[in-house]
Amino acid sequence: MARCVVVVLMHILRKRIGVVLFIALISTALSILSLFAIGSIKSLYMVYDVFYPINSSNRFKIIISSDAISPFTSIVDLKYIEAKLKGFEDVYLHPVFVTVGFVGVEPVVVYEVKDVNDTCAYPDQGLLKRTEVLWDNFIPIQSIFTRETLFLRICGVGEKPGIGVNHNTIARIRGVPPNYYSFVIVEVNSMDTLSKVYEALALRVDESGIEKLVKRVMFIAIRGGKSIELKDFQNPTEVYLSKFGIYRDYVMYLAYSIALTALIGLPLLGIGTVGYLRTDLELFLSLGVTKKLLIAVFMILLSILIALSSITSIVVVVHLGIKSLANFLGYGIPLNIDNSDVLYMGSVQFVLCIAGIVRELKNYEN
Amino acid sequence: MVFIEITTVIISSVFRKRAYGSLIVSFVAPMVLTTILLSIPNISRFVDIIPQRTIINTANLFTAQDVHVASDLCSSVEVAGVVRLNDAELPLIIASMDILLKNIVNFKEVAKDCEFISVPMNIYERYLNGSIVINNVEKCISHTHTSIYAVIILVNESVDSKVKLCKVNSLEILRYAFKFLEEGIVEASLVWIAALLTVHVPLMYIALSRVFTALEDEIEVFLGLGIDRRKIILGIAIAIASISSIILMFLISMSIVALNILHKISNLYWFSLQPSLRLLVLPIALIVICLTVAISLALGLRRIKYG
16 A cells, blocks of 8 residues: 555656646745735734834833824823832833824834934935935925924934934924823833732723733723723734724734635646646556545645645745835835744645545546 | 637537636636725725814925925925034025915015025024024025924025925825825735736646536537638637636626625724725736637647547
């Protein structure tokens, strides 16, 4: 039995390597396309994550934001939070300020850089190229919150996408006093302090609730000194998108259904494979090889091929640094692909291909 | 007309033998996904829903590349250099008097007989307080504009430059930004669809060769009757083209209907934008039909032989 499988497999690999390569090529191309689709749509759920400097330390984290639809429009008063959390030890506050401005008609992210001059701006490479020549080392940033257009001197190249300016300038673009920030990340070392912090912020969370939330990011929206919303999310972008009625599940369904639809033609690949190997298969069948054995041979062949093509596609997609094609505020969002996606797509490909092969083999007589 | 006879016979036997199944399978992925991806909502139309009171009229600075934001209220300006006022550095902008005066910045008082320099209001208050000397231009200094942080010199002759200073409704900018986003998504989808279509060409070949296998008996009969080989090939190609156009139309319309139903249902529960189909679906469908015809001609030439 096993000997038979090896003989048939070796025959196919030796004499019909073209067919094998054909399957590998098509399945690699399709899995690259489907992974790309999944990654692009899922990266929608990470658009704002670049702006949240959440390091992977083991502290408990709480993000305090206002009840806004994006981090660019949110503002919180740092003084207020500092006053609330006064006297606690081991509580670390990281205020972050990001907003949007317009350069010409292009919306651009404006973020905070520490220890730089008031009139300095640090645009990213792409933006620098577009504006440098026209404006003679100045960059005009128009605020959408106030009526101002600020001309800032280009003092260097920024690391992040967008324009880096100092705190006073960004507060001016946002039109708020300097003690305001977009959101504040509160980091706490121990569980006890965490519950005290909740108390201080007037949040009611029972003990079991806190335990469940360990190591996840908490998100608090405050309005007028009152906290109105307390949510735990895997990442901050979710909070803002959920205000538009776009929930994580729907985005996932969309991503996977598009990827699956892209693969729906694959039974034809199985049918085609059997068609090309027709004379060989007929020969084997006439020699007394059973159909089940042929199906087993195809299963082995396909599992090897699809494993190889999945590895190739993930290497192509991840390591060649393909960005999601749609730009958001001038920067490419990295594709968001899990290893499990590759596994899912690979197994779907396998099942569809085998279905085609089984269907076509039915037409042959033993 | 033997030709029409062949076509009708082929069409009816394709339907009788249910040979269209593999054709549908090979068309589903490219056509359905094209229709879905090219019907993303018009995000730029979303701007019209935003209430008018949230919009501020602002003087905005554009470059020549941004000509699509056409506004009458634009004038060319030139960035001539840098002005140092104590610790502040401001760009020196030269603009022609007549256009700029009327439209861009609301100057309170302008003396027409001299070159006019305007310094932003708060800079003026902070550093100058009534006295300024820039490159020997000593007269006609004012602190008239607040919104643009630059020192503006108005001259009588017209300025020819790539840089434009415009007064534009913020709504216009927002719409442009959304349009930009939308175009980006559509372009990205087109690239993806093109790749998907390329991958599906071999699959279409397989599907069509299955159709040819199903039609083997008919072809043999035609050849036995002594009908010209070229006529048979062309007849089959036309039959396949008409069947695949019916399938394509069916797939496109089904996806459109499904999308609209989905939109209506989702509107009951939360906010959703109306899907709007781009006309680009049609050329893509035509490309698919052309590919089908080309492949079936190639297959016919290979498979249909005398004897």
